[in-house]
Amino acid sequence: MATTSPTETEFGEVxxxxxxxxxxxxxxxxxxxxxxxxxxxxxxxWDALGLESAGTGWYLAYTGTLLVPLLAFFAYAxxxxxxxxxxxxxxxxxxxxxLLTGAGVIILSIIASPEVWFAYFLTVVGPIVGLYVYGxxxxxxxxxxxxxxxxxxxxxxxxxxxxxxxxTIGALLGSPGVYFLSLVVPAAAVAAxxxxxxxxxxxxxxxxxxxxxxxxxxxxxxxxxxVPAISRSVWLIGLVLFGLPVGFTVAxxxxxxxxxxxxxxxxxxxxxxxxxxxxxxxxxxxxxxxWLDWQYVTSGPSQTAAEAGLYPxxxxxxxxxxxxxxxxxxxxxxAAIYLEEYAPGSGPLAAITRIIxxxxxxxxxxxxxxxxxxxLGIFVNIESQxxxxxxxxxxxxxxLTAAMTLSLLILPIVIISAQEAIRSVPDSLRQAxxxxxxxxxxxxxxxxxxxxxxxxxTGTILALGRAIGETAPLxxxxxxxxxxxxxxxxxxxxxxxxxxxxxWAFEPSDEFRYGVVAAGVVTLLIVMLTxxxxxxxxxxxxxxxxx
Amino acid sequence: xxxxxxxxDTDVETDDDSLVTTDPGKGxxxxxxxxxxxxxxxxxxxxxxxxxxxxxxxxxxxxxIDLAIPENQVTAMIGPSGCGKSTFLRCINRxxxxxxxxxxxxxxxxxGKNVYDTDVDPVALRRRIGMVFQHPNPFPKSIYDNxxxxxxxxxxxxxxxxxxxQSLKKAALWDEVKDRLDESAxxxxxxxxxxxxxxxxxxVDPEVVLxxxxxxxxxxxxxxxxxxxxxxxxxxxTVVIVTHNMQQAARISDxxxxxxxxxxxxxxxxxxxxxxxxxxxxxxxxxxxxFG
Numbered sequence: 001m002a003t004t005s006p007t008e009t010e011f012g013e014v015x016x017x018x019x020x021x022x023x024x025x026x027x028x029x030x031x032x033x034x035x036x037x038x039x040x041x042x043x044x045x046w047d048a049l050g051l052e053s054a055g056t057g058w059y060l061a062y063t064g065t066l067l068v069p070l071l072a073f074f075a076y077a078x079x080x081x082x083x084x085x086x087x088x089x090x091x092x093x094x095x096x097x098x099l100l101t102g103a104g105v106i107i108l109s110i111i112a113s114p115e116v117w118f119a120y121f122l123t124v125v126g127p128i129v130g131l132y133v134y135g136x137x138x139x140x141x142x143x144x145x146x147x148x149x150x151x152x153x154x155x156x157x158x159x160x161x162x163x164x165x166x167x168t169i170g171a172l173l174g175s176p177g178v179y180f181l182s183l184v185v186p187a188a189a190v191a192a193x194x195x196x197x198x199x200x201x202x203x204x205x206x207x208x209x210x211x212x213x214x215x216x217x218x219x220x221x222x223x224x225x226x227v228p229a230i231s232r233s234v235w236l237i238g239l240v241l242f243g244l245p246v247g248f249t250v251a252x253x254x255x256x257x258x259x260x261x262x263x264x265x266x267x268x269x270x271x272x273x274x275x276x277x278x279x280x281x282x283x284x285x286x287x288x289x290x291w292l293d294w295q296y297v298t299s300g301p302s303q304t305a306a307e308a309g310l311y312p313x314x315x316x317x318x319x320x321x322x323x324x325x326x327x328x329x330x331x332x333x334x335a336a337i338y339l340e341e342y343a344p345g346s347g348p349l350a351a352i353t354r355i356i357x358x359x360x361x362x363x364x365x366x367x368x369x370x371x372x373x374x375x376l377g378i379f380v381n382i383e384s385q386x387x388x389x390x391x392x393x394x395x396x397x398x399x400l401t402a403a404m405t406l407s408l409l410i411l412p413i414v415i416i417s418a419q420e421a422i423r424s425v426p427d428s429l430r431q432a433x434x435x436x437x438x439x440x441x442x443x444x445x446x447x448x449x450x451x452x453x454x455x456x457x458t459g460t461i462l463a464l465g466r467a468i469g470e471t472a473p474l475x476x477x478x479x480x481x482x483x484x485x486x487x488x489x490x491x492x493x494x495x496x497x498x499x500x501x502x503x504w505a506f507e508p509s510d511e512f513r514y515g516v517v518a519a520g521v522v523t524l525l526i527v528m529l530t531x532x533x534x535x536x537x538x539x540x541x542x543x544x545x546x547x
Numbered sequence: 548x549x550x551x552x553x554x555x556d557t558d559v560e561t562d563d564d565s566l567v568t569t570d571p572g573k574g575x576x577x578x579x580x581x582x583x584x585x586x587x588x589x590x591x592x593x594x595x596x597x598x599x600x601x602x603x604x605x606x607x608x609x610x611x612i613d614l615a616i617p618e619n620q621v622t623a624m625i626g627p628s629g630c631g632k633s634t635f636l637r638c639i640n641r642x643x644x645x646x647x648x649x650x651x652x653x654x655x656x657x658x659g660k661n662v663y664d665t666d667v668d669p670v671a672l673r674r675r676i677g678m679v680f681q682h683p684n685p686f687p688k689s690i691y692d693n694x695x696x697x698x699x700x701x702x703x704x705x706x707x708x709x710x711x712x713q714s715l716k717k718a719a720l721w722d723e724v725k726d727r728l729d730e731s732a733x734x735x736x737x738x739x740x741x742x743x744x745x746x747x748x749x750x751v752d753p754e755v756v757l758x759x760x761x762x763x764x765x766x767x768x769x770x771x772x773x774x775x776x777x778x779x780x781x782x783x784x785t786v787v788i789v790t791h792n793m794q795q796a797a798r799i800s801d802x803x804x805x806x807x808x809x810x811x812x813x814x815x816x817x818x819x820x821x822x823x824x825x826x827x828x829x830x831x832x833x834x835x836x837x838f839g
Contacts, residue, residue, distance in 0.1 A: 345647030428684035434645060436697040436751065437674030447686060
């Protein structure tokens, strides 16, 4: 020991071979999955958009008008986080607006007819919103909460009893009149309020916005009438559900000076497409023949590949998204809050809680086909008599059956991720709240939920993504593979995008297998990505507030 | 506004309207007899414990604690880690209820009412007994909303602006934050956050403020600001403070309780007496650093 020189034995290089090998194995493992998926997606997009038939001129035109400006914009924005955030907000809010409008049209004019919506607007939605606003205005009025609960319970009863009279009034107004009164007018008030409170507009300007919105809604009607695809009702719903959030985002982005370059992003997209189109027509380049085009998303399935469309399945899937998100959010978050905040930690109930918790994790791993079987059992096949009420399920392959089955499927995932999010709220904050004399509910409402909402939303949206891509449970409950019209209501039969894609995959012709199916997959992916970007948007908003 | 001598030594309060008047001296009877001399001044007693035992599962955290905390004074609790001083503090406003395995036996009265009676709502109790924690724990909200939190949840929504300002002034924080009330409380420094937590606790005008090592996570300057503040608070509130720092207890408290390992209260008396001439040899050893 003493004789050897210390530099050789003690400070020589320590072997790191294991670590280095491990590092590269992990790197390869992570890259393989991404590359495989990337290659598949590239393939699918290539087929769906029919890019192989496009001429060189087309590629050059769009590279010049769209790709190069976009790359330039990304290079410019790379070091400017405010621009990136602004561009992302504009982009995803636009997508969100489209999705909201779609959902709005489906809920307000397909699920509930305008007249029925009018009846329940007058008896339920309107009073609740009114009470909420009054409660914000006069914070001391403690009866407001109770009154809201009362309206929530009694309103539907009154609405149902008075349905005849109220729908007659609604019918007299006509559907545009109904939407004008129930959506545009409240939205104008909201817009005026937001523009003073959030955007710091002057009183006069926000008043102008409040008055301008209804005026615009009416004034643009002659113009809207010239576009056959957009009915007056759709215009009014879109104005509120698309125009309001997008307009707010635009105004909010315009407010901060270093976010202004963000507007270049949508401008490049729109102008780039227009310019590209112009160049292509002038030089007469061969354009691609995409399978995914306007005809594809607006028409029903067909035996000829060129005429096949996904419209009924898209509407069916949106139906499912809306219903499943409502069910899972209410039950999933409710269950997670109970398990994390209310469930006792000791005593006989604690054992039950523990069993429930463990089994929720197990349920998350149950294959989807088993949930399909469960749905078939409890929503389709069971018939039972409870006194005067007969429960006979919700029908084979109906919207409600499908939505409830898919909700069951993703509930465990939603509950687990919500539990995780709630658990991540630091205990010191709960203690602070309890120490101030807050009740459990006040603590949950004011401290736990705001802080855990980003996590809850992320988990919910990811789970929803899984739900709309599921096929097996839908097959089990007898959903149609091919349907020629969108579902008529909650008890109407439906097909969903993955079902339709699945059916097309068995068509013998290559056109179906490589073109139509690819277009379907891309549509499904676009809907899912839209949902995810909405989720990220909402999460960012709450994270900003939390920090 | 750091008038540090305003409230320090001679805070001989007159007995007012109070409370149970069981002689706090009787606390010395049971057990080893060593404990003895529960202090007595002219101030009224706000909080009094008799034979208080606390268990966490099978472990006993506090044994037969008899203690009488005088009104509008600063009572310090010192002792080595794990001696149960924080546990005692958290018994006062029933924060231990939040720990499933915690079990309390014996009696702890606040203004003569046993807080562990079945008809006492811990939420109502905590509205009268505020608490400041070891680590600053402001809510991830604006400075204003933090202070207004208690007012809102307790429906004390008259003049919120005014009360927020007054509380921040009392917590000696107003001058530093008055121009940025709607900025996030998390942007404040640690010392400012802790003063914010104190402002938040006193905004709802509690009768007692419990502080669990409020300065232990802070640097010396922030610590001295908090100490000044505590002395000021004692003019209006009864303050009970747990601390590891014996100098701090000597500087700011009127009464000191010494807890030693095993959850026993060894001695409780005027701070001067504890630090100059304690009855118990163990306390003397602890204070002089022979035993920790």
